[in-house]
Amino acid sequence: MLRNLLRGLLQVLLEFRSYRAIRPKVFVRPDMLDDPEVKSFPDASKVIDSAVALTWPRRELYGLLWQYLGNAPESAAFRDDCQRGFGQVWQLRGDGVWLMPQGMRQDEELQRRLFDAIAGPWMGIDARRGFPYTWLPNHLGDADQQTSPRSFVAALRMAAETSADYHRRYPDYPYALHYEALKRGVQLASAIRVEEIREDYPWVAHLMQALAGLTVPIPFQDIEARWQQNGTIETIGSSLEGTRARLPPRRIQQGAPGLREDLTELGVLQPVAAGRINIPDVYRVGFGLGRRGGVRPVGVERT
Incomplete structure (x- = not known):
């Protein structure tokens, strides 16, 4: 049973606490740690209390997007647009990786303006349907408002792939991502998440x-x-x-x-x-x- 395996893994972590030079790290979903059976061994609290929540706030989700775009093939145009339109200069590291400007990582107002330039300011013809920058992570979050990067990236990939269809139907639409394509992205991300939970539960x-x-x-x-x-x-x-x-x-x-x-x-x-x-x-x-x-x-x- 998976509960027994996880309890055994946590017990191994407890034993490793006696070593100074070895610090194993285990990634566990929070719902698994909520199960009392998983923590039913002596001194379990010493392991559980040292857990660190791995969450993805909205600014870090978009930071992940910028890092993808800034290092994708033929990404020079994106980096140039960041500099010309928003004053954000990317730096090339010695190993060939482009480093995201600090403002694009932390400034949510700047992130919003960047995403507005890609997806437009509204999820429709006006503001009544919401704003893409907040709409996307809000519709990908669970009941605890936690959005996984896998769902976020999958939704954006689908939106990028299907936006061409909407551009053919609406040739005057001025933004790269169409708001209807973002909805298609949420559909795909939901289908993926449902399949994941079907496998585990x-x-x-x-x-x-x-x-x-x-x-x-x-x-x-x-x-x-x-x-x-x-x-x-x-x-x-x-x-x-x-x-x-x-x-x-x-x-x-x-x-x-x-x-x-x-x-x-x-x-x-x-x-x-x-x-x-x-x-x-x-x-x-x-x-x-x-x-x-x-x-x-x-x-x-x-x-």
Whole structure:
């Protein structure tokens, strides 16, 4: 079982604390460390308390983008535009790597102006639909507002690949990335994230697939009713009996309320006002749920 393997790995880290010259580093998803069984060994706190959260704030996500663009093949035009239009001078390191100017790394207002020059100032014909610089990471974050660099880069790659289609349809559009292509990027990133969670937590996929077609935010009673209608919880319980599931739900014995807590810990469900439940776009789109005015679910096109 994956829990046993992870607990054993943490115990190895504990043993290495006695060595001065060797400091192993392990990357673990936060949801795995939330499991009490993983930490059920003596002195586990000595390892857990030394953990450092690896998060990607918005400015660092965009810093990653600039670093890609500044060192991509035929990237001289981008670096020249940064200097001419924004006064940002790239420096060439001895090993041939171009170093990003400090302002592009830390100044979010500068980052916004740079991205506006690439994707335009609005996610539509005016400001009512949002602003690309904030819209993209907001729609790729989970319920804890954490956006993975993999999702961010995947969404931008898809947006770049599909913007040509929109430029042919709208030849007067003046920006490199079309806002509709950014939405296509979110669809792809959501499909990738859903596949990742399906591999690690198959039971999550079963629960969420039973909700396809619903529109969020939604009362939790409606979610529970759909699970009951499809016999989803019973099916998951039966599939776990006698197996060594990698990361089974910890609270399945509590029924729907327990599974709600499990999904909330994973960042899939997001409680909002008046007892309603929201599902972040990075999961909602890929699992086929709707939201008024939001990005269309994967496989649903505009009619």
